[in-house]
Amino acid sequence: MSDDVTPVEEDTVAQGGHAPEESLFEAPPLAEQERMCEAILFASAEPVSVRELNDRMPHGADAAEALVHLRKRYEGRGVHVVKVGDAWAMRTAPDLGFLMQKETVETRKLSRAAIETLAIIAYHQPVTRAEIEEIRGVSVSRGTVDQLLEMEWIRFGRRKMTPGRPVTFVVTPVFLDHFGLASARDLPGLKELRAAGLLENRPPPGTIPLGVKSDEEEDEVLDLSDGQPELFED
Incomplete structure (x- = not known):
């Protein structure tokens, strides 16, 4: 050496x-x-x-x-x-640092307002902001809608042919895929919700559960393609 x-x-x-010492x-x-x-x-x-x-x-x-x-x-x-x-x-x-990058999924919890808004859109689509507010009884904040749009669980639907021509909201295939649904018709009805303990056996007097217009229609929900052509335009 x-x-x-x-x-x-x-x-x-x-x-x-120090340099290494000499060794025997x-x-x-x-x-x-x-x-x-x-x-x-x-x-x-x-x-x-x-x-x-x-x-x-x-x-x-x-x-x-x-x-x-x-x-x-x-x-x-x-x-x-x-x-x-x-x-x-x-x-x-x-130059290979990019290979060490890792994408992580951030878990985000929906607020009560976002959950209620999403449920109304899912069961009443296509529905306008004013209709959502009428059903909830309170105004819908822009942040709530923006969060659902950012998650790609809802999207803008057709404009309603009513004064002001307001836009409507509908759920997306991403929403259906996340919850394992083939279409919005597969959303649970009153019987399933009651069986799961999510609803009382009898709704409060004078109220109509989401997505149900009468007792005979309790299991009926709207599909993504459902709508009234004469009331909407692309």
Whole structure:
């Protein structure tokens, strides 16, 4: 092994490190020292200094020199041996960083207002904002509708041929797919909702459950394609 101080050794000594001491034991071959440095850097969550490498490696090993050769061997590879402050680490090649990106799904809870609005649209589509507000008894905020549009659970339907020609809202295939429905006709009726404990056995006097115009029509819901052509335009 050469007695000349390598660039890594010079840098290490200048920063308070130390060159490996002479040992009575024969040092491992340089290729084996490279493998040792490689294993330590690969398994370390934090960068490792030359001093720490020397402390872990057998007596007589020269981590500084091994790093010089190891660094060259990783040039052009998907992983590089890089210097981080006074220590060394293995890092992904900068041009391959995009491969490490991971998309995550953010879970968002719907507010009570959004759930009620979505239910009204699903059972009464195509329905206007004014009709939604009339059924709910309160105004519908822009944020509630925007959230449902952003989730792609509702979309704009045809304009109603009434004064002002208001737009209508309908549910989307994304909504149907999320809830495992083939069409809006598969939405649960009163019997299913009562069986699931979501409705009382008898509705309060003077009220009509969503999607049901009379007792005879309790299981009837509107399909995406349903509508009154004479009242709407594309």
